[in-house]
Amino acid sequence: MKSLLKFITCGSVDDGKSTLIGHMLYDAKLLFVDQEQALKTDSKVGNRGGEIDYSLLLDGLIAEREQGITIDVAYRYFTTEKRSFIVADTPGHEEYTRNMAVGASFADLAVILVDASQGILLQTRRHARICALMGIRYFVFALNKMDLIHYNREKYARLEKDIRKLAVELDLVNVKIIPVSATEGDNVTQHSSNMIWYRGETLLEYLEGVNIFDNDESGFIMPIQRVCRPDHTYRGFEGQVENGFISVGDELTVLPSGEKANVKSIFHTDKAVNSIFAGMPVTIQLDREIDVSRGCVFVKGTELYVSSMFTALILWMDDEKLVEGKSFLLKLATQKMPATVMRVKYKVDVNTGEHVPVRNLYKNEIAVCDIALSRKAVFDEFSSHRTMGEFIMMDRLTNMTSACGVIEHPLRRSDNLTWQQTEIDRTIRSAKMNQRPMTLWFTGLSGAGKSALASVIEKTLSMRGNFTMLLDGDNVRMGLNKNLGFEEGDRIENIRRVAEVSKLMNDAGLIVLASFISPFRSDRRNAAEIIGKENFVEIYVSTPLEECEKRDVKGLYKKAREGRIPNFTGINSPYESPENPDIIINTSKCTLDEATEYVMKELEKYLYVE
Amino acid sequence: MINKLNHLDILEAESIYIMREVVSECEKPVMLYSIGKDSSVMLHLALKAFYPEKPPFPFLHVNTTWKFKEMIEFRDRRTKELGIEMIEYINETGVEQGINPFDHGAAYTDIMKTQALRQALDKYGFTVAFGGGRRDEEKSRAKERIFSFRNTSQAWEPKNQRPEMWKCFNAEIKKGESIRVFPISNWTETDIWQYIKRENIPIVPLYFAARRPVVERDGNLIMVDDDRMRLNPGEEAQIKMVRFRTLGCYPLSGGVESNATTIDEVIEETLSAAESERASRVIDKDGGSASMEKRKREGYF
Numbered sequence: 001m002k003s004l005l006k007f008i009t010c011g012s013v014d015d016g017k018s019t020l021i022g023h024m025l026y027d028a029k030l031l032f033v034d035q036e037q038a039l040k041t042d043s044k045v046g047n048r049g050g051e052i053d054y055s056l057l058l059d060g061l062i063a064e065r066e067q068g069i070t071i072d073v074a075y076r077y078f079t080t081e082k083r084s085f086i087v088a089d090t091p092g093h094e095e096y097t098r099n100m101a102v103g104a105s106f107a108d109l110a111v112i113l114v115d116a117s118q119g120i121l122l123q124t125r126r127h128a129r130i131c132a133l134m135g136i137r138y139f140v141f142a143l144n145k146m147d148l149i150h151y152n153r154e155k156y157a158r159l160e161k162d163i164r165k166l167a168v169e170l171d172l173v174n175v176k177i178i179p180v181s182a183t184e185g186d187n188v189t190q191h192s193s194n195m196i197w198y199r200g201e202t203l204l205e206y207l208e209g210v211n212i213f214d215n216d217e218s219g220f221i222m223p224i225q226r227v228c229r230p231d232h233t234y235r236g237f238e239g240q241v242e243n244g245f246i247s248v249g250d251e252l253t254v255l256p257s258g259e260k261a262n263v264k265s266i267f268h269t270d271k272a273v274n275s276i277f278a279g280m281p282v283t284i285q286l287d288r289e290i291d292v293s294r295g296c297v298f299v300k301g302t303e304l305y306v307s308s309m310f311t312a313l314i315l316w317m318d319d320e321k322l323v324e325g326k327s328f329l330l331k332l333a334t335q336k337m338p339a340t341v342m343r344v345k346y347k348v349d350v351n352t353g354e355h356v357p358v359r360n361l362y363k364n365e366i367a368v369c370d371i372a373l374s375r376k377a378v379f380d381e382f383s384s385h386r387t388m389g390e391f392i393m394m395d396r397l398t399n400m401t402s403a404c405g406v407i408e409h410p411l412r413r414s415d416n417l418t419w420q421q422t423e424i425d426r427t428i429r430s431a432k433m434n435q436r437p438m439t440l441w442f443t444g445l446s447g448a449g450k451s452a453l454a455s456v457i458e459k460t461l462s463m464r465g466n467f468t469m470l471l472d473g474d475n476v477r478m479g480l481n482k483n484l485g486f487e488e489g490d491r492i493e494n495i496r497r498v499a500e501v502s503k504l505m506n507d508a509g510l511i512v513l514a515s516f517i518s519p520f521r522s523d524r525r526n527a528a529e530i531i532g533k534e535n536f537v538e539i540y541v542s543t544p545l546e547e548c549e550k551r552d553v554k555g556l557y558k559k560a561r562e563g564r565i566p567n568f569t570g571i572n573s574p575y576e577s578p579e580n581p582d583i584i585i586n587t588s589k590c591t592l593d594e595a596t597e598y599v600m601k602e603l604e605k606y607l608y609v610e
Numbered sequence: 611m612i613n614k615l616n617h618l619d620i621l622e623a624e625s626i627y628i629m630r631e632v633v634s635e636c637e638k639p640v641m642l643y644s645i646g647k648d649s650s651v652m653l654h655l656a657l658k659a660f661y662p663e664k665p666p667f668p669f670l671h672v673n674t675t676w677k678f679k680e681m682i683e684f685r686d687r688r689t690k691e692l693g694i695e696m697i698e699y700i701n702e703t704g705v706e707q708g709i710n711p712f713d714h715g716a717a718y719t720d721i722m723k724t725q726a727l728r729q730a731l732d733k734y735g736f737t738v739a740f741g742g743g744r745r746d747e748e749k750s751r752a753k754e755r756i757f758s759f760r761n762t763s764q765a766w767e768p769k770n771q772r773p774e775m776w777k778c779f780n781a782e783i784k785k786g787e788s789i790r791v792f793p794i795s796n797w798t799e800t801d802i803w804q805y806i807k808r809e810n811i812p813i814v815p816l817y818f819a820a821r822r823p824v825v826e827r828d829g830n831l832i833m834v835d836d837d838r839m840r841l842n843p844g845e846e847a848q849i850k851m852v853r854f855r856t857l858g859c860y861p862l863s864g865g866v867e868s869n870a871t872t873i874d875e876v877i878e879e880t881l882s883a884a885e886s887e888r889a890s891r892v893i894d895k896d897g898g899s900a901s902m903e904k905r906k907r908e909g910y911f
Contacts, residue, residue, distance in 0.1 A: 004617050072771060074752045075745045077798045084617055086796060098773045102755075105775040134775075225630040230663040238660075240627050269626065269658035279615045281626040281659065294634055317773050331778045334634070392778040399782035404775040 004084045005207060008073075008103040010131065011113030012123035013092035016144045018074075020113065020182035021089050024204060025078060027189040071096055073103040082208040092123060097130070097364040098317035101404065104131045105390075108212045109138035111203070116155065116179070117148040120162050126350040128170055129366065133313060133406060135386055138174045138212060139167070142203060147181040151194040169353060176210075178203050217385050219302020220244035220252075223333035223378075224294055228283055236267070236283040237292055239334070242387040246300055247275035254290060255297045255378040256306040261286040295335040297378045297388070304380045304388055305410045308373045311345070314405035315366050318395065322361035325424060328402065330373065332391035338374040339393065345369060370411060382406035429509035433467045437506040438606060439499075439531045442515040443524060443578065444541030445570050446556060447548035449587035449595070453541060454515040456596045457603075461511060466607075469505050471498060472515040486567055492523060499527035506535055511607075519575040537606055539599065540581035545570050547588040582606075618805050625652075625793040626659040627777060628756060632738055632791050633666055635781040639738040639791075640731075643669040643696065645681040646857045647813050648742035651802055652794060654811045656740075657692070668695035670730055670739070674722040675700060676711055676859035678835050684814045697734070701726035711861045712840050728764050731788060738781070738789045746798045756795050762786040803877045816854045817876065819868040823847035830864030855880075 009017040074089045088103030104110065110131040114124055131139070141163045149155045156179050167175045178187055179198050186192035189204040201209065221242045228236040246252065250263050266273050267283040276282050284298065297304065316322050322341060330339035346355040347367040361367050382389030389407040394400065430437045440457070442450040451472050458468050477484070481497055484490040495518055502512040518524050528536040548570065549557045560568035567573040583602045587595050615623065632639050641656060643649045656665040671685060689696040701709075704721045711718045731739060745752045755774045760766060772780055783789060794802075806813060824831040825845055832839075834847040839861060841847070852865040853876070870876045 002617060004620060071769060072753045074749070075796065076752065077746045077796070079800070099771075102773050102775060225627070226634045228660060228663050234662060236662075238630055240623060267661060269622070270661035279620065279623055281623045281630075283661070329782065331780065334631075336635075387777070390776050390778065392773075392775050392780060394780050394782055399772075399780070399784065401773045401775070401780045404773065404778070 002079065002082070002084045004086065005109065005210070005212065006086045006088070006107045007109040007111060007207065008088040008090055008100075008107040008131075008136075009111045009113060010090045010100055010104070010127040011092060011144075012115065012118075012121045012127075015092060015113040015115045015118075015124075016182040017092060017113050018089050020111075020142065020144065020180070020188065020203075021076060021087055023182050023185055023188050025076065027185060027204075072099045080204070080208060085207065090127075094123060094126070094364060097126065098315070100127060101130050101134060101315055101317070104134040104136060105404070107131075107136055109140065109207075109210065110136045111140045111142055111207075113142050113144045113182075114159065114163070116143045116145050116159060119159060120166060122351055125166065126364075128166060128172070129348070129350055129353075130315060132170050132172060133315060133366065134404075135382065135390070135406070138210060139172050140176045140178060140203065140206060142182075143177065143179045144182050146179045146186060146192075146195065147184050151179075151186075151192075153195075153197045156195075156198075176200075176206055178206065217243045217302075220246045220298070220300040221302065221304070221385060221388065222282070222284070222298040223335075223387070224292060224296045224298065225334050226294055227292070234285070235289075236265075236285045237298070238281075238283050239298070241276055241278050241280045241282060242333075243278050243385065244301065245275055245277035250300060252284075252286070252298045252300050254292050255299055255304055256376055257291060257296070258306075259290045261288050261290050263287070295333075295378075297333065302385075304378050304385065306376050306378055307410045307412075308376045309342075309370065309411035310379065311368060311370050311408045311411060312391070312405040313348075313366065313368055313408055314393070314403045316361040316363060316403050318400055318402035319363055320395075320402075321363075322403070324359055327396060328393040329396055330371070330391055330393050332377060332379055333387055335377050337377060338396075340372050340374075341369050341393075342372050343370040368408065369405075371405075379407055379410070381409055426507045426509065429507075433509045435466050435509070435511060436607065437509050437511060438535040438537055439502040439506060439512040439514055440537045440539055440603070441518070441524065441527065442513065442539045442541055443518045443581075444543060445545060445548045445575055446517055446568075447551045447553055448541040448543035449592070450515045450517075450541045452592060453585070453587065453595055453599065454513045456592060457599060458513050460596060460600055461607075466511050467509065468511045468513060470513045470515070471502065473517070476501075491520075492526075495523040495527055496530070499530040502527075503531050506531065517569050517575075519569045519573065521576045521578070524578065537583070537603070538578055538581045539583045539585065540578045542577070542584050542586045543588050544586070618801065618808060621794070621797050621801055622655065622658075622805070624796065625655045628779070628791060628793040629656060629659045629740070631777075631779050632740070632781065633660070635779075636738040636789070638734075638736050639667040639740065640670045640697075640734065640736040641665070641667055641740040642727075642742070643671045643685070644742065644858075645671065645677070645685050645814060646742070647802055647806060647817060648744065648794065650811050650813050651797075651805060652740065652742045653688070653692075653694075654809060655793065664692075665694060667740075668697055670697045670699060670734075670736075672723060672726045672730060673698050673700045674718075674726070674859050675705060676722075676838075676861060678814075678816055678833070678857065678860045678863075680816050681814050681857060684812075688812065697730070699726060699730035699733070701729060710838075711859055731764070736788070737783060738791060740791050740793060742794055743790075743792045744797050744799075744802075745795050754792065754795070756792050757781060758790045758792065759783065760788045760790060764788065766790075800877070800880060803873070803880050807873045807877060814857060816857055818872070819851050819853040819870050819875075821849050822852045822865070824850050824852055824865060831867065833860050833863070833865060835860040 009021055011017055071091055076087050078085050088106055090100040090103040112128055114120060143159055160177050163177055178200060179195055180187045180203060186194055187202045189202055191202055222239045224237050224239050226238040228238050246263060248263050248266055251260055252263060253260050263284055264287040265285040266276055268276055268280050324341060324344055327338055327340045330337060344358055344361055345368045347358045347365050349356055380388040391405055392401050393403040395402045442454050444450050454470060458470050461468050476498055481494050484494050498514055502514055505512045552558060559565050560571040569575050583599055585595050585599055660666060701722055709718055709721050743751055755771050757774060757779050758766060823834045825847055831852055850867055851869055853868045853870060854863055854865045857863055868879060870879045
């Protein structure tokens with residue numbers, strides 16, 4: 001039986017990935033007659049002026065053919081005399097990077113195409129970085145379009161040097177460089193007569209011959225997929241052996257519990273066997289009843305972490321940005337649980353590899369994050385046990401696979417500071433808004449100009465970049481307080497509720513402007529206590545009664561004088577003016593603009609943020 | 611001790627892993643069963659994946675009423691032998707309207723297959739359906755994920771597929787949405803035949819050459835399986851040694867002349883075949899190379 005090599009082709013758009021694979025299949029006589037015929041027919045209307053367009057063999061989606069680009073990863077299967085291959089042809093556009101990553105997660109080897117006429121591009125670096133992140137350890141850099149640089153050996157040598165530099169930067173160990181022309185077929189399956197100076201293998205020769213050595217991971221590992229209970233006499237644990245081997249009679253440890261039991265029987269699919277090794281789908285029966293369910297992991301001769309926090313390198317793939325503190329469903333081996341991104345430590349600049357401190361992450365960005373799980377889980381560093389160190393994060397609303405990642409190291413209890421720090425409170429919220437939350441309490445007679453003034457001041461604050469909320473008698477009495485009348489008890493309750501709401505909004509980080517007649521000192525004192533005296537700014541709009549009655553905007557004074565409104569402040573109910581207001585403004589002696597300017601100036605010392 | 615799985619073992623392990631993940635994570639799975647060789651392999655894998663338990667889901671056959679007689683016989687025999695739950699679904703409205711492959715062309719496939727499947731999934735409330743699609747069959751299939759999502763109108767959105775990483779399959783769906791899961795995505799036709807041989811999996815005898823009554827239509831050999839087959843004036847069925855590379859509705863399945871009567875002979879022919887297997891499937895040719903993607907977007911398997 002032949003061995004199987006899974007590889008991907010990647011690189012920037014138009015570097016000729018699909019063409020390369022298409023040409024390889026064509027040259028190696030791996031096409032069926034009808035496929036070859038369809039290719040010739042399709043090429044006639046294509047971009048190559050009647051010449052065969054090999055990329056059409058792979059770009060299978062309607063949109064791809066229309067736009068002449070690759071959108072999603074395509075899998076092709078071929079067998080030569082020496083080896084079986086599965087190749088994932090991946091898209092080069094940055095927009096479709098996540099589809100490229102899908103291909104990379106599946107491959108043992110990456111063929112990265114570089115357009116020799118352009119050299120190493122940002123996408124080349126991005127793809128090489130993602131391949132390394134996903135665990136690929138074998139790289140072929142195919143320097144394509146050698147025909148466009150006239151098969152020039154010196155130019156090739158310069159590019160080769162650049163690639164060696166990149167390999168060192170990314171810590172790539174197994175790197176092969178081959179000069180090719182995908183359209184012309186140089187060094188694809190046949191040695192090129194145009195580049196006699198290149199004495200190495202052709203691409204196909206290399207792929208046929210390269211030995212992929214498996215990771216030397218330690219011990220036996222099997223995550224439980226499912227419990228098999230056909231009847232009460234049998235209880236078996238289904239899963240795939242991820243590493244190592246065991247035999248009947250061996251002692252296993254179950255994680256996370258740490259309980260131990262011996263292997264009583266093993267089925268490899270439907271056959272009873274004595275021992276099993278990596279890659280096998282098996283069902284294991286234990287010699288005693290212990291608590292084992294999906295998500296648990298059988299281990300022998302190795303250790304895994306049982307913990308709830310780790311630091312990971314992730315690739316963000318969602319169109320929506322990642323915000324610190326966001327919660328996801330995380331899947332790791334056969335475990336699934338809610339998890340939170342506590343902190344984005346830094347983003348990795350795909351071009352320079354630089355660590356850039358950020359708080360948000362956008363599509364196709366790579367970053368190191370601290371992640372907290374909702375419960376303890378079994379995991380390991382990706383570098384120690386791949387399957388126990390790779391995970392995906394799913395959006396809890398859209399179910400989108402928003403990110404994939406690999407675990408760098410666990411975070412111990414003592415490292416839990418990040419969790420405490422990021423508990424979201426008033427300080428964090430207001431810091432995000434870059435303001436001091438407070439309540440500006442406007443008090444004064446009806447018609448004194450409180451609402452007009454509060455409204456203009458809100459606009460002014462908003463223009464300064466503050467986040468505000470205006471509360472006044474009308475919008476509160478119509479909703480929250482619509483069950484309250486004007487009796488003394490209701491009046492006190494009205495102000496109490498307004499104060500509580502103001503406090504909540506301050507907690508949310510907002511600056512609240514509350515505009516209420518609030519004629520009694522006791523009510524205002526009560527409000528100040530609820531809101532917190534340090535956040536309570538009392539603004540007394542001191543326009544005298546005569547002026548207010550003269551204005552009588554709503555015609556209320558007239559009605560009150562006629563005895564049609566009982567308990568009307570200033571007429572048949574007292575107004576207790578503030579003893580020590582923070583700001584006093586009499587609107588009868590100035591214009592609204594002047595009043596605003598004065599109040600804003602007075603507010604300056606309260607609004608100041610360090 | 612050198613322990614290496616071979617090519618077929620690796621494919622088998624991948625398929626079994628996928629089936630177990632679906633059964634563990636999803637609410638109401640069903641396995642689509644078309645009676646063909648890929649379905650036979652899928653059924654075999656399901657038996658192995660959950661052994662000693664029976665497959666913990668039912669099987670669904672969407673019957674167009676135009677299947678080869680031998681296929682239906684084979685289905686009923688296997689169901690009985692294995693003691694599995696087999697649901698047959700027929701679009702009765704289509705039958706009443708007399709929808710048939712001769713008069714209705716593409717509409718026939720849509721009504722009796724695509725719509726029928728949608729009706730069946732709705733009727734039983736299945737949220738996940740295993741299908742036997744393989745990526746080597748056709749170019750748009752080569753682009754499809756193993757877990758392929760269908761929106762509330764059961765359509766595929768090829769431009770917006772969820773990323774699928776390593777073996778971490780995302781099986782989360784909202785109410786009304788469903789998933790098609792293709793556990794044998796990475797198998798080729800050759801792999802299927804070699805596995806059938808290795809595992810000694812029973813398949814419908816139509817895959818082996820035998821003397822059968824056929825007529826030639828547009829280069830395809832169509833079997834006269836019953837008296838519903840419409841013959842052109844002067845046309846007569848001829849007896850030829852014929853076998854089928856794919857099975858479906860008999861008026862739409864083109865046979866090839868062959869003397870391959872054993873599995874080894876079939877494998878040899880497959881390995882040296884000049885044409886891909888879909889070339890013998892008449893329906894794929896309607897509408898050019900993109901016709902498969904169009905049908906899939908509408909919910910065809």
